[in-house]
Amino acid sequence: MLNVEHIGIAVNSLEISVPLFEKLLHTPCYKREEVTGEAVQTAFFQQGSTKIELLEATRPESPIARFLDKKGEGIHHIAFEVADIEAEMKRLQEEGFVLLSETPKRGADNKLICFLHPKNTNGVLIEICQEIR
Numbered sequence: 677m678l679n680v681e682h683i684g685i686a687v688n689s690l691e692i693s694v695p696l697f698e699k700l701l702h703t704p705c706y707k708r709e710e711v712t713g714e715a716v717q718t719a720f721f722q723q724g725s726t727k728i729e730l731l732e733a734t735r736p737e738s739p740i741a742r743f744l745d746k747k748g749e750g751i752h753h754i755a756f757e758v759a760d761i762e763a764e765m766k767r768l769q770e771e772g773f774v775l776l777s778e779t780p781k782r783g784a785d786n787k788l789i790c791f792l793h794p795k796n797t798n799g800v801l802i803e804i805c806q807e808i809r
């Protein structure tokens with residue numbers, strides 16, 4: 677795997693958290709994007725070579741709504757960039773990790789994405805992502 681592409685943080689309200697992170701990081705939010713397939717609204721901040729992705733739920737059945745109900749706001753996932761997502765999915769599956777989709781899904785910011793179940797990764801939800809070229 678390559679860089680930590682982003683760290684995902686679940687928030688109740690982007691209206692509140694975007695200005696908060698703009699103050700915290702001293703950098704403007706460069707993009708807001710809805711990803712309907714994940715039922716999330718995202719807001720991105722570039723921070724050096726990586727990004728912070730704030731995530732708000734857009735529907736009650738969103739993974740973010742479920743996470744907020746159970747755990748409250750906080751770090752939701754770590755995303756690693758990969759060069760070839762299908763090859764990496766195959767490798768991880770052969771190593772015994774549980775993929776949460778059989779094929780790559782459309783993510784935010786021009787990415788194909790796939791998640792690994794946190795029960796096999798010490799309780800940390802891992803995303804792998806590949807830029808769409």
Ligand SMILES: C[C@@H](C(=O)O)C(=O)SCCNC(=O)CCNC(=O)[C@H](O)C(C)(C)COP(=O)(O)OP(=O)(O)OC[C@H]1O[C@@H](n2cnc3c(N)ncnc32)[C@H](O)[C@@H]1OP(=O)(O)O
Nearest residue numbers: 684711714739742743752776783784789791794799800801
């Ligand atoms: C836009 C895109 C992008 O970057 O481009 C994104 O990031 S989209 C980001 C949002 N999309 C996703 O997260 C998609 C992948 N996530 C999922 O498929 C789901 O959220 C699962 C991770 C499978 C959890 O499913 P679900 O909430 O239905 O099941 P559940 O509530 O019974 O949870 C099963 C167990 O996983 C734990 N669990 C749930 N979410 C977790 C998380 N984020 N980090 C660590 N553990 C987590 C629960 O506490 C529970 O543990 P116990 O069994 O111990 O109670």
Ligand SMILES: [Co+2]
Nearest residue numbers: 684729755803
């Ligand atoms: Co993400």
